[in-house]
Amino acid sequence: MEAEFDQNRLVLVSNGEPYKHVFEDGNLKLEKMAGGLTTGLDPMMQEDDGLWIAWGRGEADFEAVDQNNKLRVPDQNGYTLKRIELSEEEKSGFYYGFSNEIMWPISHTFISKANYKKDYWQSYQQVNQKYAESVLEELEDDDLVWIHDYHLTLVPGILKEEKPELKTSLFWHIPWPAWEAFRTIPWRREILEGMLAADFLGFHTDLFVYNFLNCAEKIGAEVDFSEREVYYQGTKTKVESVPLGIDYQKFDQLSHDEDYLARAKEVKDHYETEKLIFAVDRLDYTKGIEERLEGIDRFFEKYPEYQGRVSFVQRVAPSRTGIEEYQKMKERIEKKVAEINGKYQKDQWQPVKYFYGSVPQNELLPYYKAADLGLITAAIDGMNLVAKEYLAVQDSGVLLLSEFAGAAEYLDSALKVNPYNTEELADRIYEGLEMPESEKKERLKRARADLKEYDINWWRNYFLEKWLDSYE
Known part of the structure; x- marks a missing residue:
């Protein structure tokens, strides 16, 4: 794996960023974010000089970037972090709305807590498009694009439309629900089609893998349950359980x-x-x-x-x-x-x-x-x-x-x-x-x-x- 990976640059795409900037006594201060994603991936990104694209949420994040919203973290010897800026309206519709009032409760099988507002869906599409465009601006030959979590399900599909040969994957950090819950989302097909544009999907457990495969089959995909492969609209997606560990x-x-x-x-x-x-x-x-x-x-x-x-x-x-x-x-x-x-x-x-x-x-x-x-x-x-x-x-x-x-x-x-x-x-x-x-x-x-x-x-x-x- 290492030999092949050495030939590629890894581009990580996530909702949360690995570092944020805050003001301290009038000066900019860089803080490393807690969490498994940063712990597991930051050292590798530093070693391989990758690119991490994420929403900049720190109070001073956009004081520290260049004209392309990029900077080196944790220092010049590290890797490039590109921050995406969201408007208050986008935060409300994409993050607090669609991600937290639809994807979160449905993924956890709390159907009655979901709020299927059309405005949320429009904002979710808009921000996923913004993320995808940000990735497309940066792509180099042979890049590997690793997308994370329920906020960005449409990104693989948008990328594949523009770059059919691009190698993409997505890891899902929360439960994947049974079809009986997932089917309640009015935009279930669009979400699944976006994810099935990725070449590889990872979930924490075998149960979540089975639930996803079953959902894919329900929208007409050809599913090989034993090999954990999905064939849909001319593409193949491999699905695996890869449980997240600790440091x-x-x-x-x-x-x-x-x-x-x-x-x-x-x-x-x-x-x-x-x-x-x-x-x-x-x-x-x-x-x-x-x-x-x-x-x-x-x-x-x-x-x-x-x-x-x-x-x-x-x-x-x-x-x-x-x-x-x-x-x-x-x-x-x-x-x-x-x-x-x-x-x-x-x-x-x-x-x-x-x-x-x-x-x-x-x-x-x-x-x-x-x-x-x-x-x-x-x-x-x-x-x-x-x-x-x-x-x-x-x-x-x-x-x-x-x-x-x-x-x-x-x-x-x-x-x-x-x-x-x-x-x-x-x-x-x-x-x-x-x-x-x-x-x-x-x-x-x-x-x-x-x-x-x-x-x-x-x-x-x-x-x-x-x-x-x-x-x-």
């Missing part, structure tokens, strides 16, 4: 760092409790926060011997604060927290410690180590990297994982739970807290071996290898 080396090193271990001990000591349960989520209906709180309530009711001995820490990061539904969800969560605390708290002990607000990852990470039980009960999730990060720093903790998270397909060492089953959730929490030390160690040993082998670098290399193999 295992970073988390493994962290788990042996003395300062980190000291901070984790401070966290545990601060709560003055025998056992600590931890969860962290962005405020979103897909994360199962309300169902989780019902499970916590039932746990303390069913297993009263743990009252006063266990504290549950729930951190929630703000998200889509301008949307009324999210404001109401936050109110319901806070009401339930108050109800649980009112029902069970005694003396100085409080069963639920709830925090709402943005917290840097370096402040969250000590909780991963301090927690005896990591509680990840998403209603549905593409992968969920927090599950993997929790296991990577642990030496005796237990992961309680929703069976509807993509990670559940790969983490056999976790305790699995249906988050909608309150009784089962309460029982699984008890099971995790009561698990013998020897069993915890054995589960973690298996988990860490898998996390080490299938890390972020494996994901990147495997995707590129399978993509290039698809041309043979």
Whole structure:
């Protein structure tokens, strides 16, 4: 793979950018963005001098670029970042509208939450066209164009119309729904046709691959399910499951760092409790926060011997604060927290410690180590990297994982739970807290071996290898 790849320049196209610019004391400051995409792809882009095209969202992003909206990141020895500028109207229609009110809920099978406004679709088309034109302006012979996620489904089709021989791929970072959900989108055919113009498509799990293949067949494509190939309008698209991993080396090193271990001990000591349960989520209906709180309530009711001995820490990061539904969800969560605390708290002990607000990852990470039980009960999730990060720093903790998270397909060492089953959730929490030390160690040993082998670098290399193999 490396020999062939060395002959090509990689052009990455994504909604989120790897670096942003902010103002600090009147000066421009470059900040590296968090997240798996930057972690996995930024080092390779620096090494191979690629081109990354993304929406510039930093407050000072367009103060730092040249007349073509380009700059070198992280410095002159790195690679080229080309920023796309969106108007307020485009942000509203393309991002907050079509991407977040149609693609997001439908992909997560929350059909009733979708808002099929025609204006959103027009904006989505317009911005995908803007992205494609930005790519076309930069193309060199033998470029490989790797597109990311649900914001940019039309880009492969627009590119192929202009450059039929162009090699393109797309990785889908969230779930792909069953046809019964996807079919509700009025523009389902256009979305699928855009994606099927790509030569190679990657999803997190085999289930998402099957769902996509089934959707393609429903619009009249010829699908070979065993080979995972789709033939449509004279083109062939290869589809594979390529589960996203974490930067295992970073988390493994962290788990042996003395300062980190000291901070984790401070966290545990601060709560003055025998056992600590931890969860962290962005405020979103897909994360199962309300169902989780019902499970916590039932746990303390069913297993009263743990009252006063266990504290549950729930951190929630703000998200889509301008949307009324999210404001109401936050109110319901806070009401339930108050109800649980009112029902069970005694003396100085409080069963639920709830925090709402943005917290840097370096402040969250000590909780991963301090927690005896990591509680990840998403209603549905593409992968969920927090599950993997929790296991990577642990030496005796237990992961309680929703069976509807993509990670559940790969983490056999976790305790699995249906988050909608309150009784089962309460029982699984008890099971995790009561698990013998020897069993915890054995589960973690298996988990860490898998996390080490299938890390972020494996994901990147495997995707590129399978993509290039698809041309043979």
